[in-house]
Amino acid sequence: LRLRILDGKKVALIIDFAETIAPAAEVSSLSGEDRNSVVILKRWAQNPVFLQADVTVCLVTENLVELHQGLVQSPGVASITIPLPNEAERLDYIRSLVAVTPLPAGSDVSEETLAKLTAGLKRLQLRGIIADAVENRRPLTAKFLSQRKKELIEAESGGLLEFIESRYDLSMVAGHEAAKKKLYDAAAAIRAGRTDVLPMGYVICGPVGTGKTFLTTCFAGEMGIPVVKLKNFRSMWQGVTEGNLERVLSLVKAMSPIAVIVDEADAQLGDRSSAGDSGVSNRVFAQIAQFMGDTELRGKVIWFLLTCRPDLIPVDLKRQGRAEEHIALFYPDTEEERLALLRAMQKKTGTRVVSPEAERRFLERADSLSGADIEAVLVRAKMKSALEQDAAVDAEDLLVALEDFIPPSYPTEIELQVLAAVLECTSKGLLPARYRDMDRAEIIRRANELAQLVRD
Known part of the structure; x- marks a missing residue:
């Protein structure tokens, strides 16, 4: 580099996969070669000879958090983010490809539709999809494109995002009428394009077995926008957790409008505590809180935080401006609600049995059964029927399973x-x-008392 500078040459040095040369980690845990690389790069960033000459060193990395932070934060270093292509950019790129190699005969997606349906994909992935269709003379259909996009996104996220394709809608949910009304209204606003009236996110809470996951999955079938579930992004290796999260959040933003489901959110998202994990929980919490609080994403990225212990979710994540709407689900209160839940579970499990005797026995025990318990009873009845090689589940199978079932008992929890x-x-x-x-003060007192019992 110095010889080139002495010759008066302009120099541009591009280092790809820079995270493999200067990885994010504590200096004490870096190998000798990595420490040496970090020192050299930091010296280049501050070298007065390089600063006066026309020298540019370009470090290319997929995630900024995977690069050594001492280098990223150096005053001689500027960070430039290249986002995934938006719809207009995808359309321009698709048109340039199709102008050279037209789509195969029988393709039922236009260039505009192809650009719209490929949100979250890179240009290389777009080229791969079109090239595959052309080379194999396979018509590019909306169904094939949807499946291929799902595979590519899940692979790109490293398996940290799972697409939810629900077979159900909210009509399958028994009870919870007030909660369903709120979600029906949200779905109507999405279909009408009124994203400005939507909350930034939802906290779906309630005791175990009330159908939090099922309700949210049914809402996914109602909305008409992509829905993904955030899987465990934490890693035992330093710096990898933050890199995983940054990759996932970039994909989510590029795929908007989209809904993101976080199951067991109280355990998944962490808090501001950094005890014992080198500050990973603190940094992860800050990344998520900052992303969830970006009001530019209102109606574009909708969060669903599912938990049976909402008190354990940090206030910073569930305040107004982040997860604004808190929907609580409870066990059914009336006989009508309990029978409706039984019939909905029968429909879900394919065990439609009309028996006044079975319904009467069910109502006698319904106070102690959650939706998950009812589903377990019906599955047992199906097993009994299958073992006896019956054509279908009958009332006797259901009564035997109901009499035999003992629900788990955790009254304090x-x-x-x-x-x-x-x-x-x-x-x-x-x-x-x-x-x-x-009296709210009495509820708080009793909840604190129970929380102490659970901890003990």
Whole structure:
């Protein structure tokens, strides 16, 4: 480099996969070669000879957090982010490809539709899809494109995002009428393009077995936009967790409008505590909080935080401006709601049995059964029927399974989860009648008492 500078040459040095030369880690944990690389690059960034000459050193990395932070934060270094192509950029690129190699005969997607359906894909991936269709003379259909995009996105995220393709809609959900009304309204606003009236996100809470995951999955079938589930992005290796999260958030932003489901959110998202993990939890929390609070993404990225312990989710994530709407689900209150839940579970499991005797016996025990318990009873009835090689589940199978079933009993934990949902709920209309006018101070006192019992 110095010889080139002495000759008066302009120099541009491009180092690809820079994270393999100067990886993000504590200096003490770097190998001798990596420490040497970091020192050399930092010296180049501050070298007065290089600064005066026409020298550019370009480090290329997929995720900035995977690069050594001492280098990233150096005053002689500028960070330039190249986002994934938006719809207009994808359309220009697709037109340039199709002008040279037209799509195979029988393709049912136009260039505009192809650009719209490939949100979140890179140009290389677009070229690969079109080249594959042309080389194999396979018509490019919307169905094939949807499946291929799902595979590419899941692979690009390293398996950290899972596409949710629900076979159900909200009509499959029994009870929870007030909660469904809120979600129906949100789905209508999405279809009408009124993303400005949507909350930034939802906290879906309630005791175990109330159908939080099923309700959200059914909402996915109602919305008409892509829905993904955020899987465990944490790693035992330093710097990898933050890199995983940055990759996932970049993909989510590029695929907007999109809904993101985080199951067991109280355990997944972490908090500001950095004890024992070198500050990973603190940095992850800051990344997620900053992304969720970006009001430019209102109606474009909708978060669903699912938990039975909403009190364990940090206030910073569930405040107004982030997960704004808190929907609480509870066990059915009336006989009509309990029978509706039984029939919905029968429909879901394919065990439609009309038996007044079975329904009467069910109602006698319904106080102690959650939706998950009812599903377990119906699955047992199906197993009994299958083992006896019956054509279908009958009333006797259902009665035997119901009599044999003993639901798990965690009264202290269940009561705590119910009270946590009551305290978290942001709409009085979602609360059962017995909780609406209950003294809030008494609920807090009892919840704190139960939380202490659970900890002990």
